[in-house]
Amino acid sequence: MLLLQFSTSHYCRKARLALGYKGISYEVENLTPGLHVLKLKPLTGLTTVPVLIPQLDNQPPAIADTSQIFAFLEAYCPSPPLYFDDPRLKTQALMIEDWLDESIGTATRFVYYQFRAGAGKAIDPSWSSQLVIQVVRRQYGIDEASADLAAQRLKIAFEVLEVWRSGGYLVGSRQSAADLAAAALLSPLALIPDYREKYPWIFEKIIEIHQSCGEALPPGLSPQR
Numbered sequence: 534m535l536l537l538q539f540s541t542s543h544y545c546r547k548a549r550l551a552l553g554y555k556g557i558s559y560e561v562e563n564l565t566p567g568l569h570v571l572k573l574k575p576l577t578g579l580t581t582v583p584v585l586i587p588q589l590d591n592q593p594p595a596i597a598d599t600s601q602i603f604a605f606l607e608a609y610c611p612s613p614p615l616y617f618d619d620p621r622l623k624t625q626a627l628m629i630e631d632w633l634d635e636s637i638g639t640a641t642r643f644v645y646y647q648f649r650a651g652a653g654k655a656i657d658p659s660w661s662s663q664l665v666i667q668v669v670r671r672q673y674g675i676d677e678a679s680a681d682l683a684a685q686r687l688k689i690a691f692e693v694l695e696v697w698r699s700g701g702y703l704v705g706s707r708q709s710a711a712d713l714a715a716a717a718l719l720s721p722l723a724l725i726p727d728y729r730e731k732y733p734w735i736f737e738k739i740i741e742i743h744q745s746c747g748e749a750l751p752p753g754l755s756p757q758r
């Protein structure tokens with residue numbers, strides 16, 4: 534399998550966590566932001582990464598969107614399961630995953646890029662990095678007001694993630710797609726000191742999930758930092 538990705542994207546991290554969780558070997562191709570559209574549009578009709586190319590007979594040639602990638606991986610390799618046999622738990626996991634994808638992953642992006650343009654500039658003050666940050670801020674309309682709203686949305690996520698603090702899981706009594714999605718989509722916050730101080734258990738769990746999936750730790754959580 535081949536994963537088309539941006540190396541720093543937290544949505545691509547979500548796909549890599551699921552591939553690692555399933556123990557599926559794969560290669561990655563890092564696309565150049567901007568030029569990625571030329572490759573992706575003809576393949577999927579969309580412009581977002583990640584895109585999974587299964588490279589298998591009788592399977593779709595390309596799958597866009599992490600939720601669709603998760604569904605494909607679950608059907609292709611049912612064990613260990615990302616979801617549940619119990620329909621009620623399965624629906625809960627799908628609902629939480631969708632909320633994390635559509636609301637929380639986006640909120641993380643707003644808060645992260647606002648931080649990187651301000652107090653977090655020192656992480657990489659190079660002009661090339663600051664240019665990328667400005668392009669992303671313009672693309673998504675990220676400014677102080679919109680980042681403040683996003684930070685309010687993240688507070689709900691931290692309340693929901695209280696279950697991690699007591700050793701629990703987002704759905705049921707074992708790791709699922711919901712925990713993997715949260716671990717990936719909140720991971721950029723590891724570089725923001727306020728979140729690290731206030732919610733240490735979240736970052737401990739993010740490390741644990743990455744290790745259980747054999748995925749390299751995100752920036753801010755790797756041992757050398």
Ligand SMILES: N[C@@H](CCC(=O)N[C@@H](CS)C(=O)NCC(=O)O)C(=O)O
Pocket residue numbers: 539542543544545580581582583597598599600634
């Ligand atoms: N809902 C999508 C979101 C993916 C997404 O937002 N990807 C961003 C990178 S983090 C992207 O590809 N942006 C480039 C674009 O929209 O052209 C998913 O779950 O895969």
